Amino acid sequence: PCLIYIPDEKKSLFPAVLIPAGHDINGKAGYNRIATFYAKNGYVAITYDFVGQGERQFVDKNGFVYAFASTAHNITGVPMTLYDFNLNWFTIFETISAIDVLKSTDFVDMAKIGITGASGGGTNSFYSAAFDERISAVAPAASVHCFLNKVYPDDCEQSFFNHIERGLDYCDIASFLIAPRHLFIVANSHDIWDIEGTKYVYETAKKFYRMHHAEEKLKITISDKGHGYYVEQIEQVLLWFNKIFDSRHEFIPYEKITENQLPSEKEICVLADNESRQYYLKNPLKIFKKNVNVQKDSGYIENIKRQLQPFLEKNCYWEIIDRYPMGNRYYCRMIFSPEKNLILPAEIVIPEKLDCALILLDEIKRTEKQQLHMQKSFANNLVIRPDLRWCGETSYRERWEDYENFCQNNFSGKNFKTFIMCHILGRYVVVERTKDIICLVSILKKNWNIKKIIVHAHSSTAISAILAGIVDKRIEKLILEDFLFSYKSIFDVEYPLWRPDNFLQGILKSGLDIQDLCNLVHTKDITFIRPLDARMKIVNVNFH
Known part of the structure; x- marks a missing residue:
């Protein structure tokens, strides 16, 4: 009009x-x-x-x-x-x-x-x-x-x-x-x-x-x-x-x-x-x-792989800042550096006996809900829980516009700022966070005698975990929990609830969706827990 x-x-x-x-x-x-x-x-x-x-x-x-x-x-x-x-x-x-x-x-x-x-x-x-x-x-x-x-x-x-x-x-x-x-x-x-x-x-x-x-x-x-x-x-x-x-x-x-x-x-x-x-x-x-037109693009995933490949061979700097003995395990704070001029924090729980390592990913600050990583360490798991880029301590500071409207925060606050800043720079949040995961895998493999590495991802970190599973063969198991099951479902609702940092530019144009990405993961040991639609409603979908 x-x-x-x-x-x-x-x-x-x-x-x-x-x-x-x-x-x-x-x-x-x-x-x-x-x-x-x-x-x-x-x-x-x-x-x-x-x-x-x-x-x-x-x-x-x-x-x-x-x-x-x-x-x-x-x-x-x-x-x-x-x-x-x-x-x-x-x-x-x-x-x-x-x-x-x-x-x-x-x-x-x-x-x-x-x-x-x-x-x-x-x-x-x-x-x-x-x-x-x-x-x-x-x-x-x-x-x-x-x-x-x-x-x-x-x-x-x-x-x-x-x-x-x-x-x-x-x-x-x-x-x-x-x-x-x-x-x-x-x-x-x-x-x-x-x-x-x-x-x-x-x-x-x-x-x-x-x-x-x-x-x-x-x-x-x-x-x-x-x-x-x-x-x-x-x-x-x-x-x-x-x-x-x-x-x-x-x-x-x-x-x-x-x-x-x-x-x-x-x-x-x-x-x-x-x-x-x-x-x-x-x-x-x-x-x-x-x-909109969809064009099958076999080079789409190859392009992402080329961006991530150098990180498989990278010798990442890391350092334990302090440690606290807790019975037969240590609770430590550490920092690691996936790229130059970038320092990320993480919490790590190291049990006396190690069966496997668990990289625990979520979108909340790593120090919140400590039971998430403490409980999993009692199964003889070394548990490392980082703040990936723009999560927790590394997210934008809150400003007044972040509170414009609570139900709109995903599209008007700091989560959106992260998304748009990356796009202006020609980068994508999902791919950038995948680099952090690969870096942690390298640190675990090099410094502990780990037999098995599991990545357990919640919510918006799931897509990055899937990309890591596609690129990094050292990851032997993926657990995806409370994750978006399909990008196409975003277009079926008036108001999608998922944060912008879930979105991977151009994926639907290339003819791929999240299930297609899962099929490209090297390990076939993938556990799906509560897949969600665009409104975050649990859906009954077979991912295999």
Whole structure:
């Protein structure tokens, strides 16, 4: 659903401005005033709802909204990665489609197309201008930054995967994909982004604009404010558009736009009857799954193996920090290093007599529920329980957004940050944690006379354990408990409950699922305990 605001005056062709929504749950309705402001100043303005916003909010049959803006983007965007798709592509395409809508009219001057938005809308403006040269001028607000000093884990609607791995940053987009078209960076010195990074984008792009003899087309303004798009900035951008598009319309200040000039709530609701709205209000993953293509890829697993193979032969550093005697066993704290500049903690219980070693994996902090590893040591098992990467002590520190909504934590808090940070760097949480498991296997084999190594994985660590079992023949048994039985089941529900760090990018696109991975494990000694579906309901499924 979208709205087009048309100036109430006689003129054959008008300049137009696209206003993509930021992270406002009301979507296009939240931009009613700014769109009216542009229309009163002689511009056609178009606003539209991205997934999870406005008339595309996620609601249940009783009208309860169960996901808000960023979280809704991630509920949709994270599962898409299983098919190697990126939600950012879709939102950019929707903005490009909005340009097609403007082109289909008989009142828009297609030589005078501008775009401006703030926060997520600013990011979409920036990216959309990079992909569609029909946009003559772009003014992203409260959005442009760079990864020079800090890496930001934005939501799926704002993030390109493998961004940093491929050496791509905001300054590259501005310099190579937008220049020499008009670019006005609207920034705030106390924004959530590092202002020095924003300045760096501007200074870098300026060199390329100079090469094009177009320095006058690049502009920046920095306000002493926090995150937002403020009235004086909105007016400044409109006046900038006026100069570029040679608009001589009488300027009407933003504050002159009164409530009685705005369309009513009923008027801005495109899908008036509830029956039609249901299509938009549901999670679009089911629609996505129906239209996605699956391509059998025999090289998918081989690529993962190539990433993990060097760790089979690696001599990993490890050290016991302290030990406490407990009858005929020792309880120890240790550290180990799977890679350079990475130290991970672990608890280890060493009995007097060793029959086998058990690597106990779960997603909670290793020191919680100590009975989990103590009890298993009484069967003459050396039990090692680590905090894998981004688990327990190595997870992100809690911040206010991690508590945005308890039921949404998986898609809006630190678990999601871990997922998106890895994707920006071209890495995948599941594969990274597999490296830690292989490292522990090497430590056990080298330092104790272990006859048998068992990996017992709970919940989100199960996929990493399966990958370790595929690559490392030294693992003789796998126990998978309370684990997701099928990635495909994610697309059968409105709201999947599994954390993003369970997801393995591109696996469904390659024609594989979790059961296929299990069939590739070297040992056939695999125990499955309580396989779960996307809602974490126990399912009766035969994995053999």
